[in-house]
Amino acid sequence: MSTRKPLIAGNWKMNLNHLEAIALVQKLAFALNDKDFDKVDVAVLPPFTDLRSVQTLVDGDKLRIVYGSQDLSRHDAGAYTGEISGAMLAKLGCTFVTIGHSERRQYHHEDDDLVNAKVQAAYRHSLTPILCVGETLEIRQAQNQTGHCEAQLEAAMRGISEEQAKSIVVAYEPVWAIGTGEVATPQDAQEVCSALRARLAALYTPEVAVGIRILYGGSVKSDNIAGIMAQPDIDGALVGGASLDAGEYVKICRFGEMSG
Numbered sequence: 001m002s003t004r005k006p007l008i009a010g011n012w013k014m015n016l017n018h019l020e021a022i023a024l025v026q027k028l029a030f031a032l033n034d035k036d037f038d039k040v041d042v043a044v045l046p047p048f049t050d051l052r053s054v055q056t057l058v059d060g061d062k063l064r065i066v067y068g069s070q071d072l073s074r075h076d077a078g079a080y081t082g083e084i085s086g087a088m089l090a091k092l093g094c095t096f097v098t099i100g101h102s103e104r105r106q107y108h109h110e111d112d113d114l115v116n117a118k119v120q121a122a123y124r125h126s127l128t129p130i131l132c133v134g135e136t137l138e139i140r141q142a143q144n145q146t147g148h149c150e151a152q153l154e155a156a157m158r159g160i161s162e163e164q165a166k167s168i169v170v171a172y173e174p175v176w177a178i179g180t181g182e183v184a185t186p187q188d189a190q191e192v193c194s195a196l197r198a199r200l201a202a203l204y205t206p207e208v209a210v211g212i213r214i215l216y217g218g219s220v221k222s223d224n225i226a227g228i229m230a231q232p233d234i235d236g237a238l239v240g241g242a243s244l245d246a247g248e249y250v251k252i253c254r255f256g257e258m259s260g
């Protein structure tokens, strides 16, 4: 029996301004109670421009919701127009930072080296990376999904110490399942998540690997979360579209009450 506490993280992507962010976090805070937070860590990952408002609300009302950003710069400071540093995110009280999301890899040409540099930047500022890996449909059709995701993981973890690795969160997100309504079967997701854990055990130790949270992401909804969470190597979900609806997100956070 693992002691990993489940994590449900809502990636809002480029949705909701800071006023809408406050409204959504207030709805979540109203609906979720201490029993929920004892069972599951609940995070939101709003756009950068919302973070200060979310911080003020969370701190002011002493909410148990945690939050983070969707990206960070590989650099700590300097002449990098448009970039946001880990130091700035830490100052805003961020717990998490999403790194290597497939939309960053695809639309911003982020490669494994940049993802690795961003993971290192996150640790320099005591932020917990939510490191995303996942295969395209083409790779899955060639049945190379586990090899591909393991290679992305290994590249991202270069130079990361065992002590640092203990806190990382890995998110397996098959690209073909993101925003498409095409959810991976629980067995598909388990296959890759188990391979990722085995690779972490080989890179570090089995003890480290057994403590690391691995999430699934890709068209997660309240009606499919239970089957996904029933898998032994899946410790939570990275939720996109469904995290923008408070009622639906709360149901996902209460996955134990959903039927599979």
Ligand SMILES: O=C[C@H](O)COP(=O)(O)O
Pocket (backbone or CB within 6 Å): 011, 101, 173, 177, 178, 179, 180, 181, 217, 218, 219, 220, 238, 239, 240, 241, 242
């Ligand atoms: O980060 C979240 C994923 O990209 C999943 O998005 P989705 O739930 O809208 O498919």
